[in-house]
Amino acid sequence: MTESTIAEAIASGEMPGRVWIYSNYHCNLACSYCLTESSPRSERRELTAEQMLTIAIEAKSLGFTGIGVTGGEPMLLPWLPETVAAMAAHLPVILLTNGTLLGGDRFERAAPLAHPDIAVQISLDSHQPDLNDMARGPDNFDKVVAVVPRLIVSGVRVRIATTTAGPLDSPTLDPLRALVRSLGVRDEDHIVRPIVRRGRADERDLGVVAVARNIPSELTIAADGAFWGSFGPTVRAGRLDTDLLLTRTILPLSIPASTLLATLRGLPEGADASLGIR
Amino acid sequence: MSRTQLLDADQAPITAQPYFADGDPGPIVAALATVPELLGPTLNFVGAALGPGSVTTRAKELAILRTSVLQGCRYCIHAHTAVALDVGLSTDEIRALRGDIALEDAFPEVSEQTLIGWIDALAGATGAVPDDVWIAARAHWPEHALVELTVTVGATMLLNRLATGLDLPTSDQVTARLRTEGFV
Known part of the structure; x- marks a missing residue:
């Protein structure tokens, strides 16, 4: 499969344009529904800064249109903000973070993220601090609500992601929507998504059951390999899930990209993201 | 006891699942499936050679x-x-x-x-x-x-x-x- 075939597939919408990167698996939090069982004690499974930049460069040459960076908590990596800024010179980047490592004296770490092609996506699950913190950890609500306006004022584009076990359009989310709006985040930058029953969520019987055809087929790169979708490289009972593994080879990116496209072309008609997972 | 994880149908990578469609494909496939990009080429080669x-x-x-x-x-x-x-x-x-x-x-x-x-x-x-x-x-x-x-x-x-x-x-x-x- 040639590189132009991949580019044509992306341009036509046959293959999604975003590449997700799991920069690392460890996290300062241990959320109840975490797909990767991340915690401070998790195996790190880090990519290097050089690998991440190479992925961005090769992704652009293959015709991809954007990069997403997730973890774990990416901001645990000291070099992450500068690397994301370097990646954004090639493709727009969405950085997923819990936002709790940008408070107080550490706020200056966010400076490289004030970039027209970078969006920082921070999780906030409830307008009620106790409910939010039950899933995400002590003081999480206060830290997020404090840092989001500071980021916006400093020129960082902020998106909020809400992960819910309930209906995505539930009126019970209205107070949260209002809170997010009051923090300075536009409605179109507030993402509401279901808990996906993988990783820790599966062990706790949380969320929606998802198979490949439910999961957006965005190419996803982690230290363990390349996967079908950002919900692919999950961890359950300490062991990596391999059901959505495409290749162990991550670079050159054309190898997993070709495999993803070939796999997509082998799927039955009607494959879509009907569960609203994103 | 194998030194490596032998994948079952539930953990078979998406590109390897056809090999598991008719039941347990045996230890060689179950081991090779952990590196799915090698599975097809290896089996094609071995199949032709043997x-x-x-x-x-x-x-x-x-x-x-x-x-x-x-x-x-x-x-x-x-x-x-x-x-x-x-x-x-x-x-x-x-x-x-x-x-x-x-x-x-x-x-x-x-x-x-x-x-x-x-x-x-x-x-x-x-x-x-x-x-x-x-x-x-x-x-x-x-x-x-x-x-x-x-x-x-x-x-x-x-x-x-x-x-x-x-x-x-x-x-x-x-x-x-x-x-x-x-x-x-």
């Missing part, structure tokens, strides 16, 4: 079993003792290939003796194959057949190292068959 070709199934199976014995691969000796029985090798022939009785007694045909000599030189030694072994084999086998059987020996050695290095378990089905035939 499967039907221009030489007889008997000659190929003789090469596979003898190579596995020389390489000391418990998994492959077990599996291909059963296959050798299926393709018509006698119990004495199999015992001879396994080193239990004299080869000359079980294989009186000179052509097969020269073939075993070629296999032994390939899989049982390192370095150059002696000229006299090649000349003896060429007297009974066309050049293309020896090329094909050399690839069969090489592919078998790949499987030998895979199964031995990862300590793949003999399947219960094969063990039961060998017990019935008196090989274990």
